[in-house]
Amino acid sequence: MRIAHPRARRSVREPVEPGLTAPCRVDRRTKNLTKRIKPGEIAVIDHLDLDRVSAEALVAKRVGAVVNASPSSSGRYPNLGPDIVLAAGIPLVDACGPDVMAIPDGSTVRLDEGALVVDGRVVAKGSVQTPQTVAATMEQARAGLAEQLEAFAGNTMDYLRRERELLLDGVGVPEVRTVLEGRHVLLVVRGYHYKDDLKALRPYIREYRPVLIGVDGGADALLESGYLPDMVVGDMDSVSDRALASGAELVVHAYRDGRAPGLERLEALGLPAVVFPATGTSEDVAMLLADDKGASLIVAVGTHATLVEFLDKGRSGMASTFLTRLRVGGKLVDAKGVSRLYRSRISTLQVALLVAAGLLALAVAMSATAAGQVFFIYLQDRWADLWFRLGGLFS
Numbered sequence: 038m039r040i041a042h043p044r045a046r047r048s049v050r051e052p053v054e055p056g057l058t059a060p061c062r063v064d065r066r067t068k069n070l071t072k073r074i075k076p077g078e079i080a081v082i083d084h085l086d087l088d089r090v091s092a093e094a095l096v097a098k099r100v101g102a103v104v105n106a107s108p109s110s111s112g113r114y115p116n117l118g119p120d121i122v123l124a125a126g127i128p129l130v131d132a133c134g135p136d137v138m139a140i141p142d143g144s145t146v147r148l149d150e151g152a153l154v155v156d157g158r159v160v161a162k163g164s165v166q167t168p169q170t171v172a173a174t175m176e177q178a179r180a181g182l183a184e185q186l187e188a189f190a191g192n193t194m195d196y197l198r199r200e201r202e203l204l205l206d207g208v209g210v211p212e213v214r215t216v217l218e219g220r221h222v223l224l225v226v227r228g229y230h231y232k233d234d235l236k237a238l239r240p241y242i243r244e245y246r247p248v249l250i251g252v253d254g255g256a257d258a259l260l261e262s263g264y265l266p267d268m269v270v271g272d273m274d275s276v277s278d279r280a281l282a283s284g285a286e287l288v289v290h291a292y293r294d295g296r297a298p299g300l301e302r303l304e305a306l307g308l309p310a311v312v313f314p315a316t317g318t319s320e321d322v323a324m325l326l327a328d329d330k331g332a333s334l335i336v337a338v339g340t341h342a343t344l345v346e347f348l349d350k351g352r353s354g355m356a357s358t359f360l361t362r363l364r365v366g367g368k369l370v371d372a373k374g375v376s377r378l379y380r381s382r383i384s385t386l387q388v389a390l391l392v393a394a395g396l397l398a399l400a401v402a403m404s405a406t407a408a409g410q411v412f413f414i415y416l417q418d419r420w421a422d423l424w425f426r427l428g429g430l431f432s
Contacts, residue, residue, distance in 0.1 A: 056149025057128070059101045063142045067091040068254075068275055077101045079148060083138055086111050087118030090228055096121060102128040102148050104163065106137050110171065115178040119171045133163035189359075196357050199293070200316050203325065204364050210329040211311045215268050215286050218331035221247035225255035225266075226320050227275075228339030234372035235262045235338060241375055247336065250327065252320045255339065256280035270326065271319040273299030281308055288312075288326065290319045317357025328365045335365060338372040 061079040064070035068091065074080055076099040083106040084091060095103055103109075109119045109131050122129045130151050137153060140146065140160060147154040151165045164170075202208040223242065225231060235258065241247075242264070251259050253271030257280050260266070266285040269276060273289060281287065281303065287310040291297035295314055303310045315322050320340050327335050340358075362369060404410065 054147060054149075056147050056152075056154075057101055058145065058147040060143055061104075061140060061146045063138060063140055065138065068094065071095060071098055074098050074100060079104060079146060081106075081137055081140060083107050083135075084109070084118075086113060086116045087122070089117040089121060092118035092121040096125040096127065100127060102130065104130045104133055104137060104148065104153060104161075106133050106135055106161075108132045109166065110174045110178065112174055112178045113184075115175045119166060120168070120175075123166060123168055123171060129166040130163040131166055133161040137161035137163075193359055196316060197360060200357070200360075203315060204360060209314065210326060211288070211313050213268070213286060213288065213311055213326070213330065215248060215330075217248055217327055219333050221245050221334045221336065222250055222327045222332040223247040223336045223338065224250045224252065224320070224323050224327065224340070225258050226252045226337070226339040227254035227258050230373075231255070231258050231339035232262075235259075238336070238338070238372055238375060241336075247334075248327075248332070250323050251276070251280065251285070252323050256283070256285065258339070270313070270323040271299070272297075273302055278306065281306060286311070288322070290315065290322045317361065321357045321361040324361050324365050324369065328368060332368065335369045336372055336375050337369060340371075 057079070059077055059079050060075075061081050062070055062074040063081040065083045067080075067082050067084050067087075070080055070082060071091075071094040074095075078100060079102045080095055080098075080100045081104045085107040087105065087109040103122055109122075109129060110116055119129060119131075128148070130148065130153075133153065137160065140153070140155060144155060151163050152159045153161045153163075197204065203210070223238070225235070242249075248268065249259055249264055249266045250268045250270060251257070251266040253269075253273070254275045255271075256266045256269040256276050260280055260283065265283055266280065268286045268288060269280060270288040271290050273281070273287075287303060287308060289297045289299045289303065289310045289312050291300070291312050291314040293314055293316050295312075297312050297314075300310060300312060313322050313326065315325070320337075324335060324337075
């Protein structure tokens, strides 16, 4: 029998298919998808004009690629999301069509040059985005920004007509048990740079003890930073059960007709809540509530401050944020402004304790030396002499 030499044996390897092969997570709501996707998995979304917050959440999850059923940038306005995804080195495939959303969640897929392959079959194909294509789209979007400004102004006037009583007179603001009168309020939205802002505001929070209001996921942001929220405001769709059960007062943002889908979740958890029917966003509702209840200052973390950020939110309701900021007026301060201008105040007691600690350290150091011991003996003699003289005056 002839036996082949071991070196003659060759391992047979299966050919490696090109592209990225990984499990995919499919969800039409990007913020829901980012809660469960794992690093390296492919995010399949349907997000027209990918905004900055969603893009940063995908980058933070270290996804392997982003496949969008819709255009990540339609050219309506210069949205910030696509550039953030590409800058992180994550492939972005756009406009794959609605069929891509039918892929079973969690199934293994292969992404190769814009084609999404499942079980050897191409189920969708889109356009691979590059920094050059995104830059060209942004240039076109800036040219058409005037149309978006006109639409924004129209939405603003429409909101003013529908909510003028709430904006001007506070009609419809519910009663709450949390005392806001004359206090600072820290309003946290899980938006732009909220983690950095909360870290920078630690001295301010420690000294002023503001009322902490979390807007939906902002309540979880407070918990992650080591704070317990005093109040949670929102439609309750993106806040955890842990935050809801933290003991904070719950204010459910409802539709103007009274429908409040978030209330059903709280009733199932057995948690009491206050309902606030209003048009607009949950952060608007929180600001109006704080202003109506007499807050002396509202410090906003992660909220929207510029026109591009308003448009980047991707909905006409952002007009309400613009009017709400006009309504709140000088009470509203962005967190970045507070962190730049605020300096921790040092009390007289703290200065006295610091001086006493310095003198004590000096005394201990001197007592350990021969010269210091002679000096202390001299002080004792002088003190005894002074005490003897005082006693002679009163004898």
